[in-house]
Amino acid sequence: MSNEMLILIGIASVFALLFIMIKGKVHPFLALGLVSIAVALSAGIPMSKVIPTLISGMGGTLGGVALIVGLGAMLGKIIEKSNGADVLASWLLEKFGEKRAPFALGITGFIFGIPVFVDVGFIVLIPIIFSVARRLGGNMLVYTLPIGLAMLAVHVFLPPHPGIVAGAQTLQADIGLVLAFGFLAALPAHLIGQMFIPFFTKNNHVKVSTSTDLIQHQKQLSHQTDGLPKFGTVLAMIVTPLILIMLGTVTATVLPKDNGIREIFSMVGSSPFALMFSVFLSSYVLGIRRGWKADKVEEVLNSALAPIAGIILITGAGGMFGKVLDASGVGKALADVLSSTGLPLLALAFILSALLRAAQGSATVATITTATIIMPAIAVEQYTGVQVALLTVAIGAGSMTLSHVNDSLFWVWTKFFNISVSEGLRTWTPLTTIYGTIGFLVTALIWSVI
Numbered sequence: 075m076s077n078e079m080l081i082l083i084g085i086a087s088v089f090a091l092l093f094i095m096i097k098g099k100v101h102p103f104l105a106l107g108l109v110s111i112a113v114a115l116s117a118g119i120p121m122s123k124v125i126p127t128l129i130s131g132m133g134g135t136l137g138g139v140a141l142i143v144g145l146g147a148m149l150g151k152i153i154e155k156s157n158g159a160d161v162l163a164s165w166l167l168e169k170f171g172e173k174r175a176p177f178a179l180g181i182t183g184f185i186f187g188i189p190v191f192v193d194v195g196f197i198v199l200i201p202i203i204f205s206v207a208r209r210l211g212g213n214m215l216v217y218t219l220p221i222g223l224a225m226l227a228v229h230v231f232l233p234p235h236p237g238i239v240a241g242a243q244t245l246q247a248d249i250g251l252v253l254a255f256g257f258l259a260a261l262p263a264h265l266i267g268q269m270f271i272p273f274f275t276k277n278n279h280v281k282v283s284t285s286t287d288l289i290q291h292q293k294q295l296s297h298q299t300d301g302l303p304k305f306g307t308v309l310a311m312i313v314t315p316l317i318l319i320m321l322g323t324v325t326a327t328v329l330p331k332d333n334g335i336r337e338i339f340s341m342v343g344s345s346p347f348a349l350m351f352s353v354f355l356s357s358y359v360l361g362i363r364r365g366w367k368a369d370k371v372e373e374v375l376n377s378a379l380a381p382i383a384g385i386i387l388i389t390g391a392g393g394m395f396g397k398v399l400d401a402s403g404v405g406k407a408l409a410d411v412l413s414s415t416g417l418p419l420l421a422l423a424f425i426l427s428a429l430l431r432a433a434q435g436s437a438t439v440a441t442i443t444t445a446t447i448i449m450p451a452i453a454v455e456q457y458t459g460v461q462v463a464l465l466t467v468a469i470g471a472g473s474m475t476l477s478h479v480n481d482s483l484f485w486v487w488t489k490f491f492n493i494s495v496s497e498g499l500r501t502w503t504p505l506t507t508i509y510g511t512i513g514f515l516v517t518a519l520i521w522s523v524i
Contacts, residue, residue, distance in 0.1 A: 077407040078407075080117065080403050080407035081407050083116050083117055083402070083404055084113075084399060084404040084407070084447075087112065087113045087399075088430075088443070088447075090109055090112070091105055091106065091109045091395075091443075092430075094109070095439075096435075101384075102388045102391065102436065102439050103384070103387040103390075103391045106388070106392060106394060106395050107128070107391055107394060109395065110131075110391075110394045110395045110397075110398045111124060111398075113395075113398050113399065113402060113404065114127060114398045114401070114402060116402075117398075117402030117403065118402070119401060119402055127397055127398060127401050128394045128397070128398070131393040131394040131395070131396060132390040132393055132394050132397075133390075133393075134393055134397070135240065135243060135244070135389060135390050135392065135393025135394075135396075136386065136389065136390045139236065139240050139243055139386070139389050139390075140386050140389075140390075141345075141346040141349075142234045142239050142345050142346060142349060143234065143236045143239065143382055143385060143386055143389070144378075144382065144386070145234070145346060145349035145350050145352075145353055146189055146234035146235070146349055147378040147379065147381070147382045148349075148353045148379070149189045149311070149315070149349060149352050149353050149356055150189045150378065151374055151375065151377060151378035152311075152353070152356045152357060152360055152361060152374055152375070152378075153186070153189065153308060153311060153312065153356065153360065156303055156356075156360035156361065156364065157302050157303070158186075158303055158308035158311070158360065160202060160302065161302050161303055161304070161305050161308050162182050162185060162186055162305065162308055162309070164202075165305040166181055166182050167206065172209075172210055175206050175210055175217065176216050176219075176220045176268075176271070177220065177268065179202070179203065179206060179217055179220050179221040180220030180223070180224045180264060180268055181224070182199065182202070182224075183196075183221035183222065183224035183225040184225070184227070184228055184260075184261075184264055185312060186199065186225070186312075187224060187225035187226075187227075187228035187229060188228055188232060188312055188316065189234065189312055189315070189352075192225045192226055192228075192235075192483055196221070196222055196483065196486060196487070199221060199225075200490055203217050203218055203491075207282045208282060211282055212282065213275055213278075213279050213280060213282075214280040214281065214282050214491050214492075215278060215279070215493070215497075215501060216271075216275050218487065218491050218493075219271050219274070219275065219501060219505060220268055222483070222487050223264070223267060223268075223271075223502075223505055223506065223509055224264050224268075226437075226474060226477070226483060226506065226509070227260045227263050227264050227474060227509055227513070229437065230437050230441070230471070230473045230474040230510070231256040231257070231259055231260035231263070231467060231470045231474075231513060232253060232256045232257060232260060233249050233252060233253050233256070233319075234315075234345060234349060236382075236385050236386070236438050237439075237441035237442065237470065237473060238252060238256060238441060238466065238467075238470045239345075240389045240392060240393075240438065240445070241441040241442060241444070241445040241469050241470065242463075242466050243393075244392075244393070244396055244442065244445035244446055244449055245449055245452060245462050245465065245466055246462065247459070247463045247465070247466045248459050248462075248463055249323075249345050250319050250320060250322055250323025250324075250326075250343070251323060251459060251460060251463035252463045252466050252467060253316065253319055253320065253323075254320065254323070254463075255463050255464055255467045255517065255520060256466075256467050256470065258516060258520065259467050259470075259471060259513040259514075259516045259520075260513060262512060262513070262516050263471075263474075263509045263510070263512040264509070267505065267508050267509040267512055270505060270508050271505065274500065274501040274504065274505060275501070278497050278500055278501050280491060280493050281492075303359075303360055307360070308360070311352060311356040311359060311360060314348075314351070314352045314355060315345075315348040315349050315351070315352040316348075318339075318342055318343050318347075318348035318352075319344075319345055319348050321339050321343050322340065322342065322343015322344060322348075323343065325339040325340075325343065326339070326340065326343075353375075357371050357375070361374070385438065388436070388438060388442075389438065389442065392439065392443065392446065393442075395442075395443070395446060396442075396446035396449065399447070400449070400450065419448060419451055419452070419455070420464065420465060420468050420517070420518060420521055421518075423444060423448055423465050423468045423469045423472065424468045424469070424471055424472040424514045425472065426444045426447065426448070426472065427440050427441060427444040427468075427470075427471070427472025427473045428472035428473070428475040428476060428507075428510065429472075430443050430444060430472075430473075431472060431474075431475060431476055431477070432475070432476035435477075435478075435481040435482070436481070437470075437473035437474065437477075437481075438473075440469075440472065441469050441470060441473045444469045444473075445466070445469055448465070448469075452465065460524055461521070461524075464517055464521050464524075467513075467517050468514055468517050468518070471510045471511070471513035471514035471517060472510060472514065473510070474506055474507075474509055474510030474513065475506055475507040475509075475510035475511065476503065476506065476507055477502060477506040478498075478503045479495065479499075484498060484502060484503075487502060488502075
């Protein structure tokens with residue numbers, strides 16, 4: 075089959091995927107599976123090999139992703155249930171003062187968002203946002219935008235979040251390098267992006283509302299001060315897996331292969347081990363040592379897994395789609411054409427991810443799909459490990475942009491704070507694009523230097 079026909083099949087499959095998910099309201103997992111089968115049959119893969127190809131793609135992706143996503147969710151749930159989020163916010167407000175409350179909330183979102191999925195983490199921090207807003211008054215957007223955007227930035231740029239992990243897995247990028255470059259992109263995106271918020275809150279105002287339940291929650295916390303975990307303890311639980319992962323990457327880079335320390339950290343510094351160790355550590359430090367019984371720990375850990383089932387299935391389905399594109403030759407044909415356009419692959423990765431994000435709403439699906447499409451081009455050009463990691467981060471940057479009404483977080487953010495859709499589109503949507511663009515520009519700068 076000609077390259078032109080294969081590319082046509084590939085383009086049609088992407089449009090079909092978006093149409094089924096957006097217009098047909100079909101779950102992304104089912105949509106990806108259906109389109110994968112259609113592509114396989116259209117490209118001439120024998121019927122007897124279609125299902126084995128899907129299974130291979132699903133299994134290969136979930137082998138690396140499911141452990142990281144599941145363990146990351148467990149760690150986040152322990153921090154949530156131990157009131158670690160409240161401790162982080164209270165400490166930062168005390169240190170930064172009331173005038174810099176938005177900045178303090180943004181930093182809280184950035185830190186707390188590292189191990190916690192953005193939708194869940196944002197909901198957990200809602201009482202803190204309301205508490206600060208009621209105390210200081212003014213425009214609710216001033217308090218909600220920094221923390222929501224910060225958590226979204228961490229979600230798209232940093233492991234162990236599913237989109238960037240799946241993208242790294244698809245492109246075979248080193249997770250440690252992705253973590254390092256992702257942080258270098260996410261932090262400026264947050265700090266510089268926050269400077270643009272006043273331009274959008276100036277002409278958009280949302281009244282600070284009150285809630286009896288939230289006031290009661292705040293009173294309960296004030297009575298529990300002596301029993302809350304310390305700020306340093308909560309922070310240590312969050313950074314422990316990140317430090318272990320970074321040590322694994324550093325030792326693998328600077329030490330020879332037969333070095334004993336490198337051998338140890340090849341296991342200890344792997345993402346699944348680092349997260350598993352942190353889950354056990356936080357279970358004891360934030361749970362058992364503070365009075366939790368074994369059944370309480372089990373209940374908390376179990377509650378972390380149900381919400382991520384859909385994410386894991388979507389991630390695996392993205393692997394199916396990628397495997398089919400590769401097996402059918404669509405990916406190679408597309409790579410041949412892309413290589414002749416003259417558009418740098420880094421820019422192409424960002425633009426394609428941004429367009430997919432705008433079309434179907436999920437940052438995770440946008441990242442997985444983009445990584446799948448550009449993977450053959452990476453193999454052909456033989457990019458270095460550093461370049462592949464930067465390409466992964468560029469995809470993450472694109473997936474942050476253009477969040478609007480087809481994004482679940484958009485609705486969480488607007489509904490909880492009584493923000494109208496039009497106000498959300500005038501503030502949240504352009505700011506997500508600004509944050510993502512800043513992250514991409516930082517990534518492009520690192521690319522040009524390295």
